[in-house]
Amino acid sequence: MGQFAICGPNSDDSEPSNNPQNAGNWDREREIHADLIRWICRDASAKKLVDPKGIQIYGARLVGILDLSQVCVPFPLALLRCRATEEILLRAIEIPILAFDGSWVCAIKADGADIKGGVTLRNGFRAEKQVRLHRARIGVDLDCRGGTFINPSHAGAEGSALAADGATFGGGIFLNNGFHAEGEVRLSRAHVRGDLDCSGATFHNIPTQSAAGSGTALNADGINVVGSIFLRGVRCEGEVRMPRAKVGADLDCGGAKISNPFLWGPAGSAAAITIEGSSIGGNVVFNNRFHAVGFVSLQGAQIGGQLVCSGATFENRPPPGAPVSMPALDASLAKIELNVVLGPQFRAEGEVRMQAARIGAVFQCENATFSNPPHVDIRASGYALTADGMVVNGRLVLGSGFRAEGEVFLIGAQIGGDLDCGGGQFDNPPMANTTTAGRALSAHRVNVKGNVFIRDGFSSTGEVSFTGASVEGNLEGTSAKFVGELNLEAATIKGALMLSNLVDPNGLQLTLTNATVGALADESQSWPQAGNLLLDGFEYERFSGFAPKDYKSRMGWLALQQSFLPRPYRQVAKILREEGEIAGSVEVLYELERRIRARESRWWRTYLIDPVLKWTVGYGYYPTRAFWWLAGLILLGFALYFAGYRAGSIAPTDKDAYGTFKASRQFPAHYERFHAFIYSIENSLPFIKLGQVDHWQADPRPERFVWCAPIFRCSVCLSVAGLLHWFQWLQILSGWILGTLFIAGVTGIIRKE
Numbered sequence: 124m125g126q127f128a129i130c131g132p133n134s135d136d137s138e139p140s141n142n143p144q145n146a147g148n149w150d151r152e153r154e155i156h157a158d159l160i161r162w163i164c165r166d167a168s169a170k171k172l173v174d175p176k177g178i179q180i181y182g183a184r185l186v187g188i189l190d191l192s193q194v195c196v197p198f199p200l201a202l203l204r205c206r207a208t209e210e211i212l213l214r215a216i217e218i219p220i221l222a223f224d225g226s227w228v229c230a231i232k233a234d235g236a237d238i239k240g241g242v243t244l245r246n247g248f249r250a251e252k253q254v255r256l257h258r259a260r261i262g263v264d265l266d267c268r269g270g271t272f273i274n275p276s277h278a279g280a281e282g283s284a285l286a287a288d289g290a291t292f293g294g295g296i297f298l299n300n301g302f303h304a305e306g307e308v309r310l311s312r313a314h315v316r317g318d319l320d321c322s323g324a325t326f327h328n329i330p331t332q333s334a335a336g337s338g339t340a341l342n343a344d345g346i347n348v349v350g351s352i353f354l355r356g357v358r359c360e361g362e363v364r365m366p367r368a369k370v371g372a373d374l375d376c377g378g379a380k381i382s383n384p385f386l387w388g389p390a391g392s393a394a395a396i397t398i399e400g401s402s403i404g405g406n407v408v409f410n411n412r413f414h415a416v417g418f419v420s421l422q423g424a425q426i427g428g429q430l431v432c433s434g435a436t437f438e439n440r441p442p443p444g445a446p447v448s449m450p451a452l453d454a455s456l457a458k459i460e461l462n463v464v465l466g467p468q469f470r471a472e473g474e475v476r477m478q479a480a481r482i483g484a485v486f487q488c489e490n491a492t493f494s495n496p497p498h499v500d501i502r503a504s505g506y507a508l509t510a511d512g513m514v515v516n517g518r519l520v521l522g523s524g525f526r527a528e529g530e531v532f533l534i535g536a537q538i539g540g541d542l543d544c545g546g547g548q549f550d551n552p553p554m555a556n557t558t559t560a561g562r563a564l565s566a567h568r569v570n571v572k573g574n575v576f577i578r579d580g581f582s583s584t585g586e587v588s589f590t591g592a593s594v595e596g597n598l599e600g601t602s603a604k605f606v607g608e609l610n611l612e613a614a615t616i617k618g619a620l621m622l623s624n625l626v627d628p629n630g631l632q633l634t635l636t637n638a639t640v641g642a643l644a645d646e647s648q649s650w651p652q653a654g655n656l657l658l659d660g661f662e663y664e665r666f667s668g669f670a671p672k673d674y675k676s677r678m679g680w681l682a683l684q685q686s687f688l689p690r691p692y693r694q695v696a697k698i699l700r701e702e703g704e705i706a707g708s709v710e711v712l713y714e715l716e717r718r719i720r721a722r723e724s725r726w727w728r729t730y731l732i733d734p735v736l737k738w739t740v741g742y743g744y745y746p747t748r749a750f751w752w753l754a755g756l757i758l759l760g761f762a763l764y765f766a767g768y769r770a771g772s773i774a775p776t777d778k779d780a781y782g783t784f785k786a787s788r789q790f791p792a793h794y795e796r797f798h799a800f801i802y803s804i805e806n807s808l809p810f811i812k813l814g815q816v817d818h819w820q821a822d823p824r825p826e827r828f829v830w831c832a833p834i835f836r837c838s839v840c841l842s843v844a845g846l847l848h849w850f851q852w853l854q855i856l857s858g859w860i861l862g863t864l865f866i867a868g869v870t871g872i873i874r875k876e
Contacts, residue, residue, distance in 0.1 A: 127203070130155070131182035136204065136225060136246075141182045143227040143249075146206030149184050157189035157209075164196045173198050177220070180205060191216050199240070202226050204247070223248055230274075233259055241294065244270045253306075256287035264294035264317065267302050274306035276328060283307045284328075292316060295350065298324050304340070307361075311344040318350035318372075319343070321357055328361035330383070338383060339364055346370075351405065354379045359395075362417070366399040373405035373428070374398070376413055383417035385439055385449050394418040395439075403427060406461075409435040418473075421454040429461045430454065432469050439473035441501055448495065448504040450474040459483060462517075466491035467524065474503070474529075477510040485517040485540070490524030497529065497551070497560040505529050505551065505559025510536055518573070521547045523580075530559060530585075533566040541573035541596070542566075544581050551585040552606075562586045563607065571595065574618065577603050582626075589614045597621055598640075608632040612657075616640040619667050625649035635661040642667035647676055656683040658691035665698060674699055674707030678714060687718050746865050753807055753861050760803030760854050767821065767847045768797055774822040794818065806851055807858040821847035 127134060130153040131141045139145060146153075160178060163169045177199030185207040191200075192214040199220035206227050213221070213233035220240040223231070230252035241263035244254065248270040256265070265287070276282025284306030285298075295317025298308065302324035310319070321341070330338030340361030343352075351372040354363070357379040365374075381395045395417030398407070406428035407421070413435040421430070437451035451473030454463075460483040465475075467490035474495045477486075488508075497505030507529030508521075518540035521531070525547035533542075544564070554560035563585030574596035577587070581603040588610040589598070597618035600609070604626035611620070612634050620638075623646035625631065631651045637660035644667040650656070658681070666672045671680070677695045684691065692715035700708035767773045771788060775781050780790045795818040802815040 127179040127181045127201075128183070129181045130184075134181050141204050143182075143204055143206040143225070146184050146227065149206075153182060153184050154186050155180060155183045157185050157187040157207075160185075160189055160200075161191060161194075164191055164194050164200070170197060177201060179203070185209075185211075188212060191218075210252075227251070228254075231255065235259060236261075238262060241266060243267075245297075247271075249273070250284070253283050254285045255283070256285075256290050258289040259287060260291045262293040265290075265292055265296045267296075267298050268300040270298075270302055272304040272306065272308070276306060276331060282328065283309050285309065287313055289313065295320060299353070304328075307339050307342055309342045310346050311342055313343070313346050315346065315348045315350070317348075318353060319346070319348050320351075320353045322353045322355040324354075324357050326357065326359040326361060326363070330361070338362055340383075341365075343368055351375060354381075355411075357381065359383075362394050363396045364394075365401055366397050368398065368401040368403075370401065371404045373408065374403050375406075375408045377408055377411040379409075379413050379415075381415045381417070385417060385441060385445065394420055396420070398424050400424065406431060409437075412436075414438070415451075418449055419452045421452075421457050423456040424454065424458070426457065426459040427461075428459075430457075430459050430463045432465045434468040435470070437471040437473065437475070441504070445501065447502040448474065448498075450476050451495075452476070454480050456480065462487065470494070471507075474506045475508045477508070477513050479512040480510070480514070482513070482515045482517070485520065486513075486515045487518070487520040487522075488525050489520060489522045491526070493525075493527045493529065493531070495529040497554055497557045499554070499556045505557065507531055507551075512536065515539060518543060523547075526550070527563070530562045531564045533564070533569050535568045536566070536570070538569065538571045538573070541576060542569070542571045543574075543576045545576045545579040547581055549581075549583040549585070549587065553585065560585070561607070562588065564588065567591055569593070574599060575616075579603075583607060586610055592616075594618070600625070602626070604630075606630040608634060610634040611638045612636045614638045614640075618642070619644045620663070621668065622646065622649045623669055628652075631655060633657070637661070639663070641665075644668035644670045645680075647671050647680070650680060650683060653683045654685050656680075656685070658684055658694075659688045660690055662694060663698065665702065672699075672702065672704070674704060674710050677707075678711065681711075689715055689718075692718075750865060753858065753865075756854060756857055756861070757800070757803045757807045760806055760850070761800045763847060763850055764802050765799035768799060772822050772847055773797060773802075773819055776818055776820050803854070806854045808862060809855050809858050810862065821851060 135141060163173060175198060179201040181203045183205045185205055188209045190212040192212045194216055196216065196218040200218060201222035204225035207229055209229050211228055211231045213236050215235040217237045221238055222243045224243050224245050225247040227249045231250060231254045234255055234257040236259040239262045242261050243266045245266050245268040250272050253274045254272055272284035274282060274284040284304040286309040288309050288311040290313045292315045296315055296319045299320045299322040305327045307328050308326060326340035328340040338361055340359045341363045343365045345367045346365060347369040349371045352370055352374045354376040355378055359381040362383045363381055383395045395415040396419045399420050399422040402425040404427040407426050408431045410431055410433040416438045418439050419437055439449050439451040441448050451471045453476040455476045455478040458481045462484045463482050463486045465488045469491035471493050475493055493507035495504060495507045507527040509532040511532045511534035514537040516539040519538045520543045522543050523546035527549050530551050531549055549563035551560055551563045563583040564587045566589045568591040571594045575594050575598040578599050578601040584606045586608040587605060590610055590612045592614040594616045598616050599621040601621060601623045609631060619642035620640040621644040628649050629652050632655040633651050634657040636657050640663045642665050643663040646669050671677060681691055681695060692711055696708040696711040699711065764773060774784050775790055775794060780794050784790045795814055797819050798815060801813050802819060805811060805813045805816045
């Protein structure tokens, strides 16, 4: 009692005659009628005679439909290496254990079954139609290791190979170790207290135009797994669906190969794996040469550990003729409590989306390739990595070995540590007839609590934009290569902007319009070519490090602007003045004034007024020039007046003294003596009265003339005294002009700036 009923020659599984595939050759002695088993399980008297180990049959051919629906069976039922060519109906059965190891069956329908122990469909088990366990309650495991489930989707047929929607499992589900399914495996809303282990399994349910429901290989929509889900080494053709799933530990897809390519036209899903809205308590792992062909979606997923994609390939190329590109990996709105690691040997052929994702620690992409170059006829192509609105509490690393073919979007991202692009390669060169080309890295309004590193082999082809960005630390661009624009318009960098040792800066266009930085550390050898620098509104607090600090170098820097604008000159002058370079500051402001006046369109200002202001007071920045002009005027007057006095052409203004002086070249003893130098000072500075001009004058009645000429029938003669009169008038006028300009220059009235 309690032993197997061995219907074949022995119980050796390797014996060919015990292979249910060969059941057509079995003689009638190996047949057992299904009604007999049903009678034993239903008849009260017969039940009492069954050993507690239950009905155990090995190597029999089951004849007829075995229907144990709604039967309460108090003992296990084990049909090992048996063959059932008709359905096995177990709806709402109550039984301790069900075992069909190694058996070949037509179909099993056990909806609502209550199995106190486990269900084993393993070790060569094969079902040629659907195995259905909807809403079943299984006390321990569903063990399908090495089982084969064949029920492919085709027109007019239900295509589920194994269906356990809403079922409850007290242990785990094991679809591993050679498990093979052709047709959909359904575990929607199932509750599993252990693990779901599909390691090494094969799932096949490719999308077919004429078969509704095809294209989904594993459907675990809303599944609740207390342990982990293992898809290690899975080979899957068709979608793996796990939206809204709850997993207590890890989701491990290491080494899996899942293919459900984007097909334009045929029915079915374009997704390879869908984990949208799922909650994973541990890690989500795509590593060890994981390869997905089709869309992998983690939109809105909650991951308690890490998202690890090392050595993984995500491929979702648009097929020929498709007008739109689909993403390869989408984790938009996902929340990952720890790190996101995409690399090493990560590769995505298609867009990777991390829009509005929240990452608790580090986002690291090293030795990773993101390829989605723009195509003229394909919408949504040209985006390699899209992470606008993403929040990273730690560092964001797009570093050594990172390569993007297409645009990298970090618009509005919040980064709690550094943004490190050191050694990264960003390629998205301009292309005609497409709007997605030409931008390599777009980080508009990004907020970085640490530093931004675009250094140590960083290279870009296309615009690198940090417009409106906020960086708490430094932005360091050293040993980098830019082919295109580095756009920092309206960016705020509280640390230093460091640009040095750039590779071939001739390809760089640098836009610093309205940017604000704490310090500017820019090496002159890394400045862009003339016309490739925009500085309007650029503000900084000091020059730092290897930055040129002399005004001549800074004047050359300012000359690189696309067009003349005043504000950059004022900013340079301000910093030079604050750093003690007063003369350099004045020189910059002088050049600013010269350029402002050079734009004057009125000829009388250009050719009359501005030259006077330039040479007399340096547009107000060199008012001492007026002093030297006055000094020269005084010395010239001194020489002329001294010579005139010696020649008798300077005479007293008093009538009596004038008469005496004309007669004897003497003047009364009480009369003010003539001092040529003081006389010249008083004429040059009319607002100063020293008494010389009141007592002395050029002789009003000269007796000798130095030059006479007939003009219009009149004789015009010029004396030394007459020349002195003309010079005195000119000296007085020049003195007023130069004095006024000196005061205006000192007060800044005449400066256009």
